[in-house]
Amino acid sequence: MYVIMAYDVAVERLDKVLQIGRRYLTWVQNSVLEGEISNSNLQRLKNQISETINKDHDTVTFYMLRTTKYSKKETIGVTKGEPTTII
Amino acid sequence: MYVIMAYDVAVERLDKVLQIGRRYLTWVQNSVLEGEISNSNLQRLKNQISETINKDHDTVTFYMLRTTKYSKKETIGVTKGEPTTII
Numbered sequence: 001m002y003v004i005m006a007y008d009v010a011v012e013r014l015d016k017v018l019q020i021g022r023r024y025l026t027w028v029q030n031s032v033l034e035g036e037i038s039n040s041n042l043q044r045l046k047n048q049i050s051e052t053i054n055k056d057h058d059t060v061t062f063y064m065l066r067t068t069k070y071s072k073k074e075t076i077g078v079t080k081g082e083p084t085t086i087i
Numbered sequence: 088m089y090v091i092m093a094y095d096v097a098v099e100r101l102d103k104v105l106q107i108g109r110r111y112l113t114w115v116q117n118s119v120l121e122g123e124i125s126n127s128n129l130q131r132l133k134n135q136i137s138e139t140i141n142k143d144h145d146t147v148t149f150y151m152l153r154t155t156k157y158s159k160k161e162t163i164g165v166t167k168g169e170p171t172t173i174i
Contacts, residue, residue, distance in 0.1 A: 004150060006093055008117035008167070029146045030095035031118050050163055059116045059164045063091060063150070066157040076137055077145045080095070 002065040003042060004034045009058035017060065020048045029080045089152040090129060091121045096145035104147065107135045116167045
């Protein structure tokens with residue numbers, strides 16, 4: 001499936017969450033990663049995120065598209081794609 | 088259609104972009120809004136965002152789902168929904 005992951009976490013956990021996300025998905029812009037992922041890897045990703053964030057404070061949202069056939073993506077402004085430096 | 092809008096803009100334009108986004112969509116977490124929107128309102132939203140951001144620096148991405156039938160949303164951590172204060 002195709003997954004969009006958007007994270008809103010405290011500064012001290014930003015690097016760790018980004019690092020986990022990039023194991024499975026592609027960074028596209030600040031706080032957003034996306035990509036094709038298998039069910040088992042999505043489960044791993046969610047488990048690792050669960051263990052890392054503070055659930056009383058942080059939010060990580062996964063939008064899971066069964067297919068990209070019914071969706072379209074449009075970017076206004078600069079397309080960032082893979083970062084050259086870790087943000 | 089259903090739209091997810093993720094923005095990554097300079098601090099000085101954050102308030103303005105959020106304010107425009109909230110005219111049409113619902114704030115769900117830092118830098119992300121979503122909701123049902125008509126084609127004409129989406130066009131208005133995109134125009135207003137285009138006029139507001141610095142396209143050499145900022146990024147605003149729209150994921151447009153023709154239907155939510157093929158998608159699923161899952162949140163780990165706190166569900167923020169509508170903010171009680173403007174962030």
